[in-house]
Amino acid sequence: MAVTASPATEGAPRELVGALPPRRLTKEELLKTHKAYLKKQDLTPDAPRPVKQPVMAEAYPASTKSIRDVEIIPLTELRVETHHRGKGIIVKVASPPFVGAGAVSVVEDEFGNADKLAIYNQGDTSILSGVPEGCVVAVKEPYYRFNGSDTDYMICVDHPSDVILLRFTDPIIPEPLRLGPLLKTATDWKKAGDTAFLEKDFPTAIFCYSEALEESNDKAFKAPVYTKRAGTNLLLGRYDAAMSDSLASRIGGPSDWKAYYNAGRAAYGLCEYRRSREYLEKALELNEAGTGVRKEYERCLARLREEETGDYDFAGMHKQLSTQNVHMDHGSFLRRTAVKESGLPGGGRGLFATEDIPAGELILVEKATLMPNQYDPSRASPALFALMVRQLCDNPSLARTILPLYAGDYARTGAEGTLVDGVPVVDIYLVENIRTKNCFSLPPSTLDDTKLARQETRLAKGLWAHASYMNHSCVPNSMRSFVGDMLISRATRDIRAGDEITHQYVPVKAIADVRAKLYRDGWGFDCTCPLCAGERDLPETNNAKRRAEALAAVEKVCNKRPSSNGAIVPDSAIRTVDRLARQLEDAHEVDVYAALPRLMLIYPSNWLVSAHRGRKNWTKVLRYGTRVLRNFGFVSVPLDEDAEKEDWDPMAIYTSSGKATLMTVHVVAALRRLAQAYGALGREGMAERCTAAAGLGYKMVTGWENDMTGVDKD
Structure with missing residues (x-):
C-alpha cells in the first residue's frame, strides 16, 4: 500500500513532507540527547501527568490491521509527516523512557538503525505508559513526525492500539532483536509477578503472571495464577480481564467460591449488577459463611433496588461528598x-x-x-x-x-x-x-x-x-x-x-443569533424548539435591532446601579429601568411571544423586583415578580393588578403554561420573593402557595427537597 503524507506540521519545510530525512541521527547521538532529558525529568509521583489532547485538524484513523498483516520495514524507510499505511516496524527499546505527556524512548531496529519513539495516551495500568528498556514493541502503520529541526524526527503513536508490546518469545521478532525468555520457567515468572505485586508494580505483575500462564500447561499450576492475575486486574480497575481470569481459575470444587466472588466484584465494577448477583449467589452456595461475600451480595441487592424503584437518600449522599x-x-x-x-x-x-x-x-x-x-x-x-x-x-x-x-x-x-x-x-x-x-x-x-x-x-x-x-x-x-x-x-x-x-445543553442565551451560532458551532445543529422556531420565523422588521438596542441600554443602567444586596435604589434609577424595560417589552411581537419566554426581559424584571424589595414596596414586588415568571414562559401567571388582587395557584405554572417554559433557580427565587410580598401584605394563603411552588421548583433544580434558605438572598 502507498504511504499517506499528512498536511505539513507548522514550521515543517514543505520539501520534507513525504520525503526521507536528509540526515538521521545515530544511536549514540540520540542517546546523548535523551540522557540529558532524563536528568531533567520530574519524577514527582504525585504530580499530575500532562495529557496530549487531540488536535482535530491532525486527525487520522487508528490502524485496524494486525501486525502480522502489514509489511515490516526498517526505520530508514520512514518518511517525514507520513502515515505508513500497510506498513509496520518492530523495534527494541534502547533507553529508559522520558515520561511527560507521553513516553519517549530511543529505539533500534534489527539493522541497527535508531530513532525516537513517542507513545501517547497509554493508561497507567499499561507497561507501555513507560515501556522499560529492553522490551520489543511493534508499531502498526507508524506516523513519522517532524519535530522542529532538520535532524529531529520521531515516530509518534497517538492511538494506544497502534503499538503492541511483544512477548520475548514471539516468532515475529527478528532474530537480531531476540533476547530469548528472560526467565526459564513458569514458576520463575510467577515468582517475578509476586515480587512486582508486593512492590505495587501492578502492570509488571500482570505481565509476569501472563508469561507464567503462557509457559505452563498444568491446570493445577495455572488456577492460582489466574486468581492472582484476577486480583491484580481488580486493583487496576480492569474488570473485563478480572472477570475472565476469575472464571478461568475455577477447578470444579468448593474453593471456586473465590472465583465467583471475584467475578461478582468485577461485574459490580462494570455496574452490571444483575450479572454480579448471579456470580455472588454462586459464591454463597459454596461459602454460606463468607461474611465478605454476604456483604458484597447485600451491596449488589441495594443497587438493584435503586435501579427498580428510584428510591435514593439524596440528602445522605450529599453528606458523604468530599474532595x-x-x-x-x-x-x-x-x-x-x-x-x-x-x-x-x-x-x-x-x-x-x-x-x-x-x-x-x-x-x-x-x-x-x-x-x-x-x-x-x-x-x-x-x-x-x-x-x-x-x-x-x-x-x-x-x-x-x-x-x-x-x-x-x-x-x-x-x-x-x-x-x-x-x-x-x-x-x-x-x-x-x-x-x-x-x-x-x-x-x-x-x-x-x-x-x-x-x-x-x-x-x-x-x-x-x-x-x-x-x-x-x-x-x-x-x-x-x-x-x-x-x-x-x-x-x-x-x-x-x-x-x-x-x-x-448549555444555559440559554437571550439573543437568538448568539444561541444559534453556539449550537451550530458546538454540536452542528439548528435548534427547532418552540422558542427558536418562533424567533426564526419573525418578520424582517426593525424589532430585532430595537430589542438589541433596548437591551444594551437597560443593561448599562442596571449594571451601573445594582439593586442587589439590600441596596436602596433611587426612584430616578427605578423609573429609568422601568421605562427602558417597557421599551424592550414593546419591541417583542405580541403575536409571536404570547406563549413564548421573553429572555431579554428577565434581567430588568429581576432588577426591578430587587429594587422594590429593597424599598419594601411589596405591591410592586408582586407586579414585577409575576412578570419575571411570565418572561420565563409561565403564561398562566396573572399580571399587574390581577396579581395584586386575585388569588391564583402558583403550582399550576408547572402544568398549565404550555410547552415553552424555562425552569431555573431564578424562578424559585421569584416565587420566594412573591411569597415574601404576599406575606407582608397579609395574604398568608398566597404566601404559602408560592412557598410550596418554590419548594417544588427547587426540588427540580437541586434534585431533591432542600432548604431554600439563601436562594432569594441578593
Missing part, C-alpha cells in the same frame, strides 16, 4: 426512559418517556459512565479524555456503551472497539469527538451551586451515556442536577408516555 469522595456507590434508575429515533429534525436518536411522569418527579438517575475527580477547569477536559481512552483500553466491553454515542461527522472505520492483536482498537479522535459532543459540566453538588450569591464555581467534566441521548431544547421538559457523579433528571412539566425528553 476525596465524589464517586457515589449507587445504581442507575433508567427504567422510565428508552432510546428511540428522535422526532426532532436532525435529532438522530433521543430519549423518550415509557410512562407518564408528572412535573417534579424523577425521570432518571444515572451514575456516571466515566467521570474523573478533577474540578480544575483547565484540567477537567483533558482528564475526561484520558479516562475515556484508558477505560476503552482496559475494559473493552465499555465500547458497546460509549462508541455508539454521537460523534458529529467524524468518519468511523467500523472496527473501533474490536480486538486486534489482543487489544481493542481505540481511535483517540473518535473518542475526543464523542467527549465534546456528549460530556456534561458539573459542580461537586448542584445544591451548593444554586445559591444566587455564590462566589466560586468549580466544574468537572463527565460522561453519562444514557442521559447523553437526550436532545437539546431551549425550553426543555426536564432539568438535570448532580450530587457527586450521580446525574438526577426531573420533569419540569408533565410528561406523557411516548414524549421525547429534552434538556438544555
Whole structure:
C-alpha cells in the first residue's frame, strides 16, 4: 500500500513532507540527547501527568490491521509527516523512557538503525505508559513526525492500539532483536509477578503472571495464577480481564467460591449488577459463611433496588461528598426512559418517556459512565479524555456503551472497539469527538451551586451515556442536577408516555443569533424548539435591532446601579429601568411571544423586583415578580393588578403554561420573593402557595427537597 503524507506540521519545510530525512541521527547521538532529558525529568509521583489532547485538524484513523498483516520495514524507510499505511516496524527499546505527556524512548531496529519513539495516551495500568528498556514493541502503520529541526524526527503513536508490546518469545521478532525468555520457567515468572505485586508494580505483575500462564500447561499450576492475575486486574480497575481470569481459575470444587466472588466484584465494577448477583449467589452456595461475600451480595441487592424503584437518600449522599469522595456507590434508575429515533429534525436518536411522569418527579438517575475527580477547569477536559481512552483500553466491553454515542461527522472505520492483536482498537479522535459532543459540566453538588450569591464555581467534566441521548431544547421538559457523579433528571412539566425528553445543553442565551451560532458551532445543529422556531420565523422588521438596542441600554443602567444586596435604589434609577424595560417589552411581537419566554426581559424584571424589595414596596414586588415568571414562559401567571388582587395557584405554572417554559433557580427565587410580598401584605394563603411552588421548583433544580434558605438572598 502507498504511504499517506499528512498536511505539513507548522514550521515543517514543505520539501520534507513525504520525503526521507536528509540526515538521521545515530544511536549514540540520540542517546546523548535523551540522557540529558532524563536528568531533567520530574519524577514527582504525585504530580499530575500532562495529557496530549487531540488536535482535530491532525486527525487520522487508528490502524485496524494486525501486525502480522502489514509489511515490516526498517526505520530508514520512514518518511517525514507520513502515515505508513500497510506498513509496520518492530523495534527494541534502547533507553529508559522520558515520561511527560507521553513516553519517549530511543529505539533500534534489527539493522541497527535508531530513532525516537513517542507513545501517547497509554493508561497507567499499561507497561507501555513507560515501556522499560529492553522490551520489543511493534508499531502498526507508524506516523513519522517532524519535530522542529532538520535532524529531529520521531515516530509518534497517538492511538494506544497502534503499538503492541511483544512477548520475548514471539516468532515475529527478528532474530537480531531476540533476547530469548528472560526467565526459564513458569514458576520463575510467577515468582517475578509476586515480587512486582508486593512492590505495587501492578502492570509488571500482570505481565509476569501472563508469561507464567503462557509457559505452563498444568491446570493445577495455572488456577492460582489466574486468581492472582484476577486480583491484580481488580486493583487496576480492569474488570473485563478480572472477570475472565476469575472464571478461568475455577477447578470444579468448593474453593471456586473465590472465583465467583471475584467475578461478582468485577461485574459490580462494570455496574452490571444483575450479572454480579448471579456470580455472588454462586459464591454463597459454596461459602454460606463468607461474611465478605454476604456483604458484597447485600451491596449488589441495594443497587438493584435503586435501579427498580428510584428510591435514593439524596440528602445522605450529599453528606458523604468530599474532595476525596465524589464517586457515589449507587445504581442507575433508567427504567422510565428508552432510546428511540428522535422526532426532532436532525435529532438522530433521543430519549423518550415509557410512562407518564408528572412535573417534579424523577425521570432518571444515572451514575456516571466515566467521570474523573478533577474540578480544575483547565484540567477537567483533558482528564475526561484520558479516562475515556484508558477505560476503552482496559475494559473493552465499555465500547458497546460509549462508541455508539454521537460523534458529529467524524468518519468511523467500523472496527473501533474490536480486538486486534489482543487489544481493542481505540481511535483517540473518535473518542475526543464523542467527549465534546456528549460530556456534561458539573459542580461537586448542584445544591451548593444554586445559591444566587455564590462566589466560586468549580466544574468537572463527565460522561453519562444514557442521559447523553437526550436532545437539546431551549425550553426543555426536564432539568438535570448532580450530587457527586450521580446525574438526577426531573420533569419540569408533565410528561406523557411516548414524549421525547429534552434538556438544555448549555444555559440559554437571550439573543437568538448568539444561541444559534453556539449550537451550530458546538454540536452542528439548528435548534427547532418552540422558542427558536418562533424567533426564526419573525418578520424582517426593525424589532430585532430595537430589542438589541433596548437591551444594551437597560443593561448599562442596571449594571451601573445594582439593586442587589439590600441596596436602596433611587426612584430616578427605578423609573429609568422601568421605562427602558417597557421599551424592550414593546419591541417583542405580541403575536409571536404570547406563549413564548421573553429572555431579554428577565434581567430588568429581576432588577426591578430587587429594587422594590429593597424599598419594601411589596405591591410592586408582586407586579414585577409575576412578570419575571411570565418572561420565563409561565403564561398562566396573572399580571399587574390581577396579581395584586386575585388569588391564583402558583403550582399550576408547572402544568398549565404550555410547552415553552424555562425552569431555573431564578424562578424559585421569584416565587420566594412573591411569597415574601404576599406575606407582608397579609395574604398568608398566597404566601404559602408560592412557598410550596418554590419548594417544588427547587426540588427540580437541586434534585431533591432542600432548604431554600439563601436562594432569594441578593
